Amino acid sequence: MTDDIEARIARVAFNDVGLVPAIVQQWDTHEVLMLAWLDAEALRRTLTSGRVTYWSRSRSEYWRKGDTSGHIQQVREARLDCDGDAILLLVEQTGAACHTGTRSCFDTEDLHAVDALAPAETKAGDGA
């Protein structure tokens, strides 16, 4: 199994500082919870332990999600994208995924894009 895990990690195209971004999604509701970064060792721990572990770019240390907050992420599935440079982690999230206390890190900040599917009269900006 050791060779096998190394072969799986070798398929990942880490960036020039050795990291890959991971999209974290609640496996059953499909809610996107957060985006965070893994290096090879964090990925090894995540794939083999059942608990998601990141590399914290701000603290320069491994960070097993939930060790201090209790808001753990249990791994269900990990998928690599077509270019090998992004990962999708399907997890069971306990409690809030975001350090601000919201379920998802994307819950609060709306960039107010034009809604291309809204009826023309309700679109922001000029009409159709």
Place this chain on the structure above:
Amino acid sequence: MTDDIEARIARVAFNDVGLVPAIVQQWDTHEVLMLAWLDAEALRRTLTSGRVTYWSRSRSEYWRKGDTSGHIQQVREARLDCDGDAILLLVEQTGAACHTGTRSCFDTEDLHAVDALAPAETKAGDGA
């Protein structure tokens, strides 16, 4: 509206080469389709035009998704994460999101993580 769009773009923490990663999700099924990168101008075009535009790191050019493939992405909503350094785009995806022809870029490559919620006897690796 010009000042407003610039204020929204100014909230984004672009990385040291001026890019931010965007998670792209089908708005109604919540399927994660792809991860791609935007610079400030790509974000401006995405937020104001209703069509998702990326910065192609491999081709060093703007890339309005679907212009050659027909597989356009119509914007419904754009959200910024708690740190300002990742974007979630909710889109209406026409056809395949992936250049390989699959619906999602994450459809084909399984990294075979241990499933932490599986019954112990079916887990990969050692038992509980």
